[in-house]
Amino acid sequence: MIEQFAENVDLGLSKSEKTLPSKYFYDKNGDELFIEIMNMPEYYLTRCEMEIFTTQTDELVDSFRADKNEYFELIELGAGDGSKTRKLLAALSDKGYQFDYLPVDISQNSLEQLQLSLQHHLPLVSVVPKHGDYFEMLGSVKDSHHPKIVLFLGSNIGNMTDTVASDFLYQLGANLSKNDKLLLGTDLIKSEDIVLPAYNDESGITHSFNINLLHRMNTELGANFDLDAFSHAPEYNEDEGIAKSYLLSNKEQSVKIAATGKTYHFRAGEKIHTEISRKYDDDVLAKILAKTDFSVNSKFTDQKNYFANYLLNRN
Incomplete structure (x- = not known):
């Protein structure tokens, strides 16, 4: 399981447009956060x-x-x-x-x-x-x-x-x-005014849910992500009918992941695509x-x- 997790992370972070698989949101903390999300007034x-x-x-x-x-x-x-x-x-x-x-x-x-x-x-x-x-x-x-x-x-x-x-x-x-x-x-x-708040609530639960993916990588893969150096950045295009979630790098930075044996570089403003929500x-x-x-x-x-x-x- 850890080997597959590491392999999927390496594949996604090695792309020119970085991605992380949404299935890895769901550890124990992720499960609990998603239950909170389901109870949000915006969701x-x-x-x-x-x-x-x-x-x-x-x-x-x-x-x-x-x-x-x-x-x-x-x-x-x-x-x-x-x-x-x-x-x-x-x-x-x-x-x-x-x-x-x-x-x-x-x-x-x-x-x-x-x-x-x-x-x-x-x-x-x-x-x-x-x-x-x-x-x-x-x-x-x-x-x-x-x-x-x-x-x-x-x-x-x-x-x-x-x-x-x-x-x-x-x-x-x-x-x-x-x-x-x-x-x-x-x-x-x-419309956007209904959809987007479901992925960007005022309480910041969706922010915590997205950032938890980095925390899980720190814990399970030996990564050294600075959680405060990334922001939750959702988008929604009504014409396309797809909501997208990103992690946004707030500065130029490098992250080491022990499980992959690699260092990954992020530009200021660079996004990691973590999830789509098709309508x-x-x-x-x-x-x-x-x-x-x-x-x-x-x-x-x-x-x-x-x-x-x-x-x-x-x-």
Whole structure:
């Protein structure tokens, strides 16, 4: 894990336009900070998706067209704290569906906390945690031959470019069978005054979340980043429909990373691209799905039309 972390960091920081993979945000501190982000007044995404799961729970369950007499697997990619999913799990359990809930996450800490929470709140739901990479974990259940409903919520798909997202969904479909389902959470395209504060809150939590990536590199990779010498610098282009997060070097500086055995140089004002957050509409999603095995079955939105959960069918 450390070797891959170091390799990915070296690859990104060696580019002419420096990057760092967003998946490394999520250590224990990163997990806790992201939970704080989800509770920020500016971060509408979680509240809007929670509204859908709270007010349209029965409609979501009905859209799955699951047979109460047939066992299925409910697989959540990037499960996090599972707060939204709990509404769905409770409804499925109360209605007598037969299923196992398989939360998949790269964070062992998140999985442990989620399992403890569900044991307390929904003791009748069977939980089978899967720690690791999405496709590795999907591969482990691919041959079970049971119907599958996959959840990919929170607009996690938005952390990918459209090309990568299309390839991701194609690969996901390759691990599923005909008529399996995918519930895909997407943040919809909106104006800058709504979107940008979600990535640049007044309390500075998103700043801490982005800077924590440097702290993690200091701790795990033996780097010597001066955390005060970098700033959180988000951008959003409504026409493009993509929010981007950067770490901005406040001065000319050099950073040594023991795990890579290299020194990296930063100009004053130079940016490290850490994350994208793609926003969607029906047309954007249609283009992404064009080369996959998925088609749109249903669409659920919150009252403000800020967020959408698309129910996709594996053709």
